[in-house]
Each structure stands twice: as C-alpha cells, then as structure tokens.
Amino acid sequence: MAAWDVLVAGGGNAALCAAIAARRAGCSVLVLEKAPKFYRGGNTRHTRNMRCAHDAATGTLTGPYTGDEFMQDLLRVTSGNTDEALSRMMIDKSYEMLDWIQQQGVRFQPSLGGTLSLGRTNSFFLGGGRSMLNALYRTAEGLGVEIRYESELTDVEIEGASFRTATVQSPSGETRIEARTLVAASGGFQADIDWLKQGWGERAENFLIRGTPYNKGSLTRALIDKGVRQIGDATQCHAVAIDARAPKFDGGIITRLDCVVFGIVVNKRAERFYDEGEDIWPKRYAIWGRLVADQPDQIAWILFDAPNLEKFMPSLYPPVEAGSIAELADKLSLDPAQLCETVETFNASVVGGRPFNHVEPDGNRTEGLEIDKTNWAQRIETPPFYAYPVRPGITFTYLGVRVDDRARMVMQDGRPAENMFAAGEIMAGNVLGQGYAAGIGMTIGAVFGRLAGEGAAAHVA
Amino acid sequence: MSHSTPALTEADRLMTVCNSCRYCEGLCAVFPAMELKRSFSDGDLNHLANLCHNCGACYHDCQFTPPHEFAVNVPGTLAQVRTESYAHYAWPKAARPLFARHGTALAIGMTLITALFILGFVALNEPGALLTAHLDDTRFYAMMPHEAMIALFGAAFLWMLLAVFMGARAFWRDAGTPQVGATDHAQATRDAAQLRYLDGGGMGCFNEDEQPTDRRRLWHHFTFYGFLLCFAATSLATVYHYVFGWHAPYAWHSGPALLGIAGGIGLVIGPIGLLSAKRSRMQELGASGFRGMEVGFILRLRVTGGSGLALRVLGETPLLGPLLALHLGAVLTFFLSMPYGKFVHGLYRYLALSRHARDMRRHHGSI
Numbered sequence: 142m143a144a145w146d147v148l149v150a151g152g153g154n155a156a157l158c159a160a161i162a163a164r165r166a167g168c169s170v171l172v173l174e175k176a177p178k179f180y181r182g183g184n185t186r187h188t189r190n191m192r193c194a195h196d197a198a199t200g201t202l203t204g205p206y207t208g209d210e211f212m213q214d215l216l217r218v219t220s221g222n223t224d225e226a227l228s229r230m231m232i233d234k235s236y237e238m239l240d241w242i243q244q245q246g247v248r249f250q251p252s253l254g255g256t257l258s259l260g261r262t263n264s265f266f267l268g269g270g271r272s273m274l275n276a277l278y279r280t281a282e283g284l285g286v287e288i289r290y291e292s293e294l295t296d297v298e299i300e301g302a303s304f305r306t307a308t309v310q311s312p313s314g315e316t317r318i319e320a321r322t323l324v325a326a327s328g329g330f331q332a333d334i335d336w337l338k339q340g341w342g343e344r345a346e347n348f349l350i351r352g353t354p355y356n357k358g359s360l361t362r363a364l365i366d367k368g369v370r371q372i373g374d375a376t377q378c379h380a381v382a383i384d385a386r387a388p389k390f391d392g393g394i395i396t397r398l399d400c401v402v403f404g405i406v407v408n409k410r411a412e413r414f415y416d417e418g419e420d421i422w423p424k425r426y427a428i429w430g431r432l433v434a435d436q437p438d439q440i441a442w443i444l445f446d447a448p449n450l451e452k453f454m455p456s457l458y459p460p461v462e463a464g465s466i467a468e469l470a471d472k473l474s475l476d477p478a479q480l481c482e483t484v485e486t487f488n489a490s491v492v493g494g495r496p497f498n499h500v501e502p503d504g505n506r507t508e509g510l511e512i513d514k515t516n517w518a519q520r521i522e523t524p525p526f527y528a529y530p531v532r533p534g535i536t537f538t539y540l541g542v543r544v545d546d547r548a549r550m551v552m553q554d555g556r557p558a559e560n561m562f563a564a565g566e567i568m569a570g571n572v573l574g575q576g577y578a579a580g581i582g583m584t585i586g587a588v589f590g591r592l593a594g595e596g597a598a599a600h601v602a
Numbered sequence: 603m604s605h606s607t608p609a610l611t612e613a614d615r616l617m618t619v620c621n622s623c624r625y626c627e628g629l630c631a632v633f634p635a636m637e638l639k640r641s642f643s644d645g646d647l648n649h650l651a652n653l654c655h656n657c658g659a660c661y662h663d664c665q666f667t668p669p670h671e672f673a674v675n676v677p678g679t680l681a682q683v684r685t686e687s688y689a690h691y692a693w694p695k696a697a698r699p700l701f702a703r704h705g706t707a708l709a710i711g712m713t714l715i716t717a718l719f720i721l722g723f724v725a726l727n728e729p730g731a732l733l734t735a736h737l738d739d740t741r742f743y744a745m746m747p748h749e750a751m752i753a754l755f756g757a758a759f760l761w762m763l764l765a766v767f768m769g770a771r772a773f774w775r776d777a778g779t780p781q782v783g784a785t786d787h788a789q790a791t792r793d794a795a796q797l798r799y800l801d802g803g804g805m806g807c808f809n810e811d812e813q814p815t816d817r818r819r820l821w822h823h824f825t826f827y828g829f830l831l832c833f834a835a836t837s838l839a840t841v842y843h844y845v846f847g848w849h850a851p852y853a854w855h856s857g858p859a860l861l862g863i864a865g866g867i868g869l870v871i872g873p874i875g876l877l878s879a880k881r882s883r884m885q886e887l888g889a890s891g892f893r894g895m896e897v898g899f900i901l902r903l904r905v906t907g908g909s910g911l912a913l914r915v916l917g918e919t920p921l922l923g924p925l926l927a928l929h930l931g932a933v934l935t936f937f938l939s940m941p942y943g944k945f946v947h948g949l950y951r952y953l954a955l956s957r958h959a960r961d962m963r964r965h966h967g968s969i
Contacts, residue, residue, distance in 0.1 A: 179669060186665045189625055248804065250628035254637050267803055268663035269625025275662060275812060393665055395622040395672075455640055456622045457672075 145171045146601045147594070148307060148320035150294040150360050152176065153185035155565025155586035155593075156326035157277035160286045161245055162594025163324075168601050170286045171320070173309060175293040175327070176355040180391075181274070183328040184352040184537055184566065184582070187393040188270035189253065190263040191242070191587060192580035193235040201249045204261040208232045211262075214578050218427075222574025230546050231572060234588045239264060242587055246276035258500075263580040294327065295359045299367045302552045303559040322560040322597035325550070326590060329538035329566040330358025331378065332390065337535070340375025347439035349383060349534045354390040361541055361567055369558065370543040370551045373570030379577045380430025383534030385440055386458045398529050399453040401429060402499055402517045404445030405487055406531075408436040411470065411479035413487065418506065418516030427577040430533040442473055442528045444484070446521045452499065460527035469526045486510065488520040537582065539570035548592040560600050562593035603641050609682040613647045619666065619674055626660040629803035631793075631958050632680070633660075638965060645776030648690070651683035652773075652947075652954040655800040658808030658816070658887050668886075677887045685889040688946050691776070693768030700942040705894020708902060708939055715938075716931030722746070723923060732923035741851045741917065742926045748843075751930075758937040765941035770949050774957075782960045789963075790956035794948075797822060810882040821875030825903060826948075828868020832907065835862035851917065862910060869907025873900040899944030906932040 147163040149156045152174030164170045174181050194208040211232045215223060243249065248267040252260035259265075266273040282288065289311065296308035304323040309316050330336045332354045337345035350356075365371045387396035401417050406429075408414050415432050433441045450460070463469035466484050470477035490507035497503060502516040542563050543551040550558040565586040572585055605611045617636050620626065627633045632654045639646060656677050666672035689701035700707050723732050723745040731745060738744035743751075793799065797819050800807055806814035839858040842848040852859045877900050880888075888896075909929035916925060940946070 179667075250803075253624045253627050254634075265628075266625075267628045268659060269623070269665065271665045272625075272659075272663035279813070388671060391670065393623075394625070395619055395666075451640060454622065454624075455618070457619060 144318065145169050145320040147171070147322050147324060147597045148294075148318060149173065149324045149326060150307070151183065151326035151328060151565065151567075152181045152288070152290075153183040153326065153328060153565060153586065154188070154274065154277065154583055155567075155590035156324070157182075157274070157281055158242075158245070158587050158590030159324040159326055159562070159564055159594035159597070160281050161277065161284065162591045163598045164281065164284045164286050164594075166595060166598030166602075168598045170281075171318070172281070172286055172288045173292040173294050173307075173318075174288065174290050176290065176353055178290045180353045180355060181278070181290060182271070183356055184270075185274050185586070186271040187352055187391075188266070188273070188580075188583050189394065190259065190265040190580045191238075191583035192263050192578060193239045193584060194232055195236065195239060198261075199239070201251045201264060202261060203251075206262045208236065211235070214262075215572070215581070218576035218578045219572075219574050220576065222576070224571050227544075227546055228572050231584065231588045234592070235584050238584070238587050238591070241591065246280045247273050248276070259579055293359060294363075296363045297323065297360070297367055299369075299561075301559075302368075302556050302561075304561045321601050322562065324590075324593045324597055325360055325364060325542065325561065325563045325567050326565045326586070326593070327358070327360045327567055328356040329378070329569070330361055330540070331356055331535045331538045333357040336362075336375065337538070340377075340540075341434065344434055344439050347532055348380075348434070349385075349387050349392065349396075349532050350390045351381075351383065351387075351392055351396070351534045351536045352390070356537070356566075358538070358567075364542050364550070364561075364563075368553050369561070370553050370555075371540065372543045372568070373538075373540040373574070375538070375540050377539035377570065377573075377575055379427060379536035379539075379573075379582070380434065380533050381427055381536065382429035382433050382441070382443075382531040384456060384458050385530035385532040387532075387534065392457075392534070395457040396534065398443060398456055398531060399426075400443055400445060400449070400529065403449040403452055403519075404443055404521060405484070405514065406432075406441050406443050407475070407480065407483060408441050409438055409475070411475040411483055413483060413510075413512055413514075414441075416512060416515050418502070418514040418518060420502070426579075429531070430535070433531055434533040439532055441531050442475070443531060444469070444521060444526065444528050446523045446526050448523055450527060456529075458529075460529050462525045462527055464524050464526075466521075466526055469528055473528055473530070484521050487514070487518075488522060491518045491520050493518060493520075537566045537569065539573055539575075541567045541570045544568045544571055544589070547596050548589045549596060560597070562596050564589035564593040603643065605644055605647070607683075607686060609679060609686055610644055610647050612679050613651065613683050614642050616674055616676055616679055617642050617647070617650070619672060620676065623666075625665075626663055626676075629659045629663070630655065630657065630799040631955070632676070634966075635958050635961060638961060643777070645778070647683055648687040648773065649777040649954050649957060651680040651687060652950040653799075653958055654680040654684065655797065655951075656681055656887060657800050657802045658884070659802035659805065659814070661884075661887060662808055662812045675886055678889075681887065681889040684947070684950075685892045685895070687773065687950070688769075688895075688944070691769045691772040691950075692942060692946075693765050693772065697765075697942050700939075701895055702891060703894065704892070704939075704943050705898045708894070708898045708935065708943070711939065712902075712905075712931055712935040715934050716927050719746075719927035719930050720924070723927060732927075733920040734923075735926070736918050736920060736922040742913075742922065743850070745923060745926060746930070748849075755934065755937065758934055762937045762940045766946060766949065769941055769946060770953060773950055774953055777957065780957065780960050780964075782956050786956050786959035786963065789959035790952055793955045793959070794952050808884075808887075809879055810884060816879065817875060818879050821872050821879060823872070824868045825872030825876060825900075828865045828870075828872055828907060829903065831861050831865025831868060832910065833865075835859070835865055854914065859914065863914060866907040866911035866914070869903050870911065873904040873907075876900050895943050902932065902936055902939070902943075906936050 146168035470480035807816035809816035
C-alpha cells in the first residue's frame with residue numbers, strides 16, 4: 142500500500158492547484174518543492190495575471206472576453222501551432238477558473254498602471270504572483286497538504302504505463318517515495334543552460350533566465366527517458382528582450398523594457414535588424430527575445446531620444462545617456478560612424494506626418510529602408526539620447542510531456558498513463574507550439590493543475 | 603537624486619524597483635502615490651513613508667525581499683524614514699535629539715514633574731494634606747486650585763500646539779504645498795478613522811510571520827478612540843465648569859466621568875495589545891534606534907489612562923493626593939513630550955492621507 146495517494150512534484154500555481162483539488166477530494170497529498178521556501182513556486186512568484194474567458198465585465202475586468210475570442214488570440218499568437226481540441230477544452234474550463242481560484246483564497250484587482258491593454262482579458266492578482274502563491278499555500282496547508290522544500294524529484298520508476306516510486310533528493314539525502322499517483326508540475330528546464338544549448342547552441346550562454354535557478358527539468362528528463370512521450374523542441378520558449386544588466390537568474394518583471402516602439406533597435410554592428418513598429422506591446426513583446434538571440438553575441442540596444450524617456454513603464458536600470466549619437470556609440474562600444482549613419486538614414490526615411498499614438502498602430506512609417514519601421518516612426522533628433530542594452534530573457538521552455546484532455550500523460554506508444562498527470566509549464570507545449578499571450582501560462586497551470594488533481598483523486602478512489 | 607540620510611537613499615532605490623514592478627499597487631496608498639513620480643525628493647519620500655501604515659503585506663508579497671539580491675524591504679525602510687522624519691521636522695531644532703533618546707527623556711521628565719507636583723502639594727498646603735485631600739469637599743482642588751491647574755496645563759498645551767504646528771508645517775511644505783480641498787480632508791478623515799490602509803489590501807496585516815493574523819488595527823482603535831474619549835471628557839468638564847458652573851468632582855454617572863472611564867479603559871487595553879504586538883513583530887518590518895520612542899509613547903498613554911482611572915476608583919481614599927500627582931505628572935509630561943515623540947505620527951499620517959486624497963482626485967478622478 143503506497144504511503145501517499147498523490148505525489149505532486151513542483152510548488153507553483155499548477156502544483157498547488159493540483160494539490161488543493163486532490164486534497165479537497167479526500168486524498169492524502171505530498172508536495173515536493175525543489176527550491177527553498179523563499180524561492181518556492183518557480184515562475185509563479187513572478188507572474189501577475191491569468192487569462193480566463195468570461196462573458197461579462199466583473200468588478201476587476203473591464204469587459205467580456207469570450208472563449209471564441211480567446212481561441213482566436215491563441216491561434217494567432219501560436220500561428221495555429223497548438224493542439225486545438227486540448228486548447229479549446231482548456232479555454233472552456235477557464236470560465237469557471239476565475240471563481241475556483243478565488244475560492245482558494247486568491248484575490249484579484251483591476252489591471253495595474255501601465256497595463257491598460259490587458260484590463261479586459263486578464264485578471265490581475267492583488268499583490269502579484271507571490272501573493273497569489275502565498276494564498277494557495279495557506280489554503281493547501283490549511284487543508285492538510287504536506288509540503289516539503291528543498292526536495293527534488295530526480296527519477297521515477299514506471300512499470301508499463303504506471304508510476305510506482307519516485308527518487309527524491311533532499312538535504313537529508315536520497316529517498317524513495319511511493320505514491321498511488323504522480324502529478325508532475327515541476328516547470329520548465331530554462332535554468333539548465335546545457336539543455337538550452339541542445340536547441341540554441343552556444344548562443345544560450347548569453348541568455349538571461351527571468352525566474353529562479355531551480356527549474357532544471359530533471360523530472361521532465363526522467364519522464365521522457367522512462368517512456369513518456371515528449372512534446373515540443375528545445376528551442377521553443379517564452380523569450381523576451383530584457384535589460385542586459387539583469388542578473389543571470391530571477392530578475393523577474395522589473396528588468397523588462399517596453400520601449401521598442403519609441404525608437405530603433407540596433408545590433409552589435411550598429412545596424413537595425415527588424416521592424417520595430419510591427420505591432421503594439423504586448424502582442425509583439427514576446428518576439429524580441431528570439432530576434433535578439435539571432436544577433437551577434439545575442440545583444441542589442443534600444444535607442445530613443447529625450448521626448449520619449451517617460452512614455453513607457455520605468456524599469457530597474459537607468460538608460461545610458463549621451464549628448465550626441467557618436468558619444469552614445471562610444472559609451473555602448475559601438476562603431477560611432479556606423480551608428481550615426483544608421484540613425485541618419487533612419488531619420489531621413491521617416492515619413493511621419495500623423496499624430497503619434499503609441500497605443501495603436503499610428504501609420505507613422507519610414508519609406509525606402511531595407512527594413513522599414515511601419516508604425517511609430519519618429520526622428521531620433523532631440524538630445525540627450527538614450528539606450529538600453531537588451532539580451533534574450535527566457536521565461537520558460539515549452540519542451541515537455543504530452544498530455545490528454547484529462548491532464549494524463551501520454552506514453553510513447555500513445556496509451557494514456559494510468560496514474561501520471563502533468564500540469565503547468567512541463568506540459569505547456571501542448572497548448573503553445575510557439576508564441577505566447579500574456580497570462581496564458583497561469584491559465585495552463587491552473588486549469589490543468591485542477592484537472593490533474595481531480596484526475597488523480599478519481600484514480601485513487 | 604541625492605538624499606540626506608542612508609534611509610532616504612535606500613527608499614529612493616526601492617521606489618525605483620517598485621515603480622518598475624507595481625504588483626503591490628492594490629495593497630495600499632503608498633504604491634499608487636509612488637506611481638505619480640519618477641524621481642523622489644526627500645520631501646516626497648517622507649510623504650510616502652508617512653502614508654505607509656506598516657501593514658507588512660508588501661514584504662510578504664514581494665518576490666524580491668531578502669534573501670533575493672534586490673533586497674527589497676519597503677515597510678522596514680519606510681518605517682526608518684518615517685521615524686527619522688519625525689525628528690527631522692521637529693521644532694525647535696534643538697529638540698531633535700529627544701526622539702532618539704525619547705525613552706530616557708520621558709522617564710526622567712515624568713519622574714521630575716510628578717515629584718514637583720508632590721513637592722508643590724506639600725509645600726503650598728498644610729503638611730499632611732497630601733494624604734487627607736480625599737476628606738476635603740473640593741477634593742483635588744484642595745491641593746492645587748483650579749485656576750493654577752488651568753494656567754499650568756493651558757500654558758503647556760499651547761506650547762505643545764505651537765511646536766506640533768511648526769513641525770507639521772515643515773513636513774507639509776517639504777513635499778510641495780498643493781491646494782487640498784474639503785473633500786480631500788473628508789476622505790483623509792475617513793481613511794484615518796478606519797485605518798483603511800492597515801489591512802493588507804483587504805486580507806489583514808502581518809506581524810510575527812507570513813500569516814495575516816495581526817490585530818493591530820483593533821488595538822489601535824482602542825487606543826485612539828480611548829484617547830479621544832478622554833479628550834472629550836476633559837472638554838465636557840470644561841463646559842460644565844465654565845458654562846454651567848458645575849464644579850468637579852463629578853459623580854461616576856456624569857457625562858465627563860463616563861467618557862473618562864470609557865476612554866481610560868480603551869487607553870489601558872489598547873496599549874497592552876499594541877505593546878504585545880510590537881514584541882512579537884518581525885524585526886525586519888520596523889525601524890531601528892527608536893524603540894524608546896515607540897514603547898515610551900504607548901506606555902505613557904497607558905500611565906495617563908491608568909492613573910486617571912485609578913483616580914476615579916481610589917478618589918475617596920488617602921491615595922488621592924499621590925495619584926493626583928502621578929496623573930497630573932503624566933498628563934503634563936504627555937503635553938510637553940507630544941511634539942517630540944510618536945504622537946506626531948497621527949498628524950503626519952493624516953496630512954499624508956489628505957495630500958494623497960488630493961493627488962488621486964487630481965490624477966484619477968477618485969481614490
């Protein structure tokens with residue numbers, strides 16, 4: 142007889158939703174979190190909202206966001222690279238998630254200052270992701286879920302399509318834990334740079350990881366090695382351009398930069414490399430990480446001039462400032478002649494003429510450049526000039542395990558696993574073949590977490 | 603921007619971090635106020651610090667608190683800035699060191715003043731009057747005539763008003779002098795009366811750990827409303843005396859006595875709760891170097907309320923004289939020390955709330 146009904150690997154949103162759902166159904170539940178208590182919850186501690194469908198405005202959401210619209214958004218950001226049936230199921234279940242998650246103690250608030258564009262679609266956590274996480278932990282512990290920190294699930298014993306025991310590393314050594322069901326909710330592997338290199342090559346050395354250093358995907362690897370079907374490849378992830386001065390790990394939200402639309406972006410050769418006016422933030426927010434990853438040394442600089450300095454959300458580090466473009470180039474160790482030429486050519490190609498409006502595509506464009514800026518093009522001419530250095534910041538990876546519509550893992554041969562479930566980033570690749578829409582990671586975590594917990598409880602019963 | 607103290611410099615650093623995150627925006631007034639600015643003067647930071655009620659929610663909600671390398675501790679840093687701001691704005695300047703050595707100054711002052719009252723009672727009356735006043739028809743006025751009390755306490759009270767006013771004016775001017783309207787004062791009064799921001803954004807406050815189980819709001823209500831009731835008792839007694847010609851002592855069921863008893867009970871219960879909460883509080887959340895001031899203020903309220911209650915209960919015994927000396931000593935010390943201790947927190951917080959109400963009305967149309 143196994144000691145635990147449900148063993149949950151991970152300690153974030155998905156893991157806690159699974160643990161709470163299973164515990165509420167009467168199961169004994171053990172949660173193993175690899176991180177120490179302060180860093181518990183992986184990326185959940187850095188999140189701020191969750192995207193759920195709803196038919197009408199609420200106290201904190203400004204208008205309806207139907208499942209159909211949600212599905213359209215998902216198809217667009219992934220370019221159709223998603224398991225449509227699974228995504229549709231998730232979106233349908235996201236309706237009731239708004240209530241369910243609040244019943245677990247999570248509180249919402251209207252969208253934060255500077256994020257008005259998400260006020261209709263995304264529910265913001267009062268106090269942010271760590272507050273949300275603390276609420277889930279309080280609820281879970283109050284229900285009698287046992288939580289162990291600094292406990293990493295490193296290996297699994299699987300017979301056929303059935304989980305038997307788990308190998309756990311903790312400060313007290315290696316132990317084996319038996320359980321009747323396993324919920325894998327241990328996040329992505331973005332903190333394992335070597336694994337990232339399998340997809341990205343040496344470029345990954347220059348990536349910054351936006352979350353904790355604990356997400357190394359040891360369980361993901363063990364599951365795939367032991368016969369669970371893999372989904373996605375090692376290059377797919379949520380990657381944005383963040384301040385290059387950010388710490389290697391856990392810089393979180395405050396190192397992001399929202400100012401691409403206000404100027405131009407140049408690479409190490411002091412040349413532009415992509416249309417900075419393609420679409421508004423946040424819809425195109427998530428493409429710049431990959432764009433910078435493709436530049437030499439994986440670094441780029443966002444350049445703009447004085448009138449734009451306070452038009453976007455402030456960030457942690459001050460911009461580099463200079464009285465002229467040449468001086469700015471000097472400070473950035475770029476070729477001054479080339480940077481001056483890039484800026485002059487850009488300025489000379491600005492057609493403009495319409496009122497500048499950064500909230501929607503305003504039609505102010507350049508003409509005649511090899512790479513035109515198709516909106517918000519304005520001459521960079523008023524000193525002082527500013528620059529932010531940016532590098533790819535990896536939020537989480539998409540390579541993971543295949544699941545079915547009950548959050549059960551799928552084995553290599555296509556059979557569903559008997560007693561193994563997955564939720565959150567470890568299976569996000571089922572929904573996100575590529576691309577990203579703000580808040581959807583938390584939707585994946587909560588909806589599949591709850592499904593996994595309920596599924597595990599049903600298996601035990 | 604450069605700042606005059608390490609605490610202000612740290613507060614400036616934190617506001618830059620917080621302004622690029624904003625996750626705590628819904629928790630209280632501090633973060634929406636912060637979002638209105640991108641750089642912060644000493645006056646701005648002192649305003650934000652006095653807006654903070656130290657509920658502790660943002661410390662537990664923040665993903666960057668220690669041991670994270672960004673080391674964000676907003677409530678602890680703002681507590682330090684806030685406490686130092688009381689001293690910074692105090693008038694006259696020579697009195698500023700009283701904040702850091704408040705406990706000692708208070709103990710010495712209170713002992714001295716009480717001793718002086720006893721000496722005065724003995725010197726100006728027949729020997730032995732100290733222990734027989736309860737037999738005299740005029741009770742405590744047998745030891746100190748009403749006019750003398752009015753003169754002494756009136757003078758102390760006026761000095762207190764002047765010093766508190768000068769400090770508050772300096773605090774107000776340092777962050778700019780906006781036009782604050784009646785609606786802003788109404789809003790600030792409501793927010794202060796309910797301690798609206800001492801509730802962690804609706805979840806409750808934090809004290810000894812990460813559980814929102816703190817009761818400081820309740821204890822503060824006991825203390826604050828106890829204080830107001832005592833003030834009302836004295837005011838009503840003044841009306842009785844001068845308007846109606848009804849002279850003390852008043853029966854226990856009279857207006858002034860009932861108000862005083864209720865207030866005295868509040869001033870005993872509230873401070874016990876506040877002191878016990880302070881003892882168990884996470885150290886990270888508080889200021890360092892001002893414990894004497896914090897504890898002194900609470901204890902002084904208790905001694906004032908307690909001695910007043912004792913006077914009521916034991917007023918028919920030989921203890922009347924000594925208790926009167928203690929109570930008058932406590933009240934006089936209280937008046938004299940008000941501008942140089944924790945008392946000003948209420949006024950500065952009210953001013954910060956009214957400025958905040960005006961700022962929010964101007965920028966967002968509502969609060």
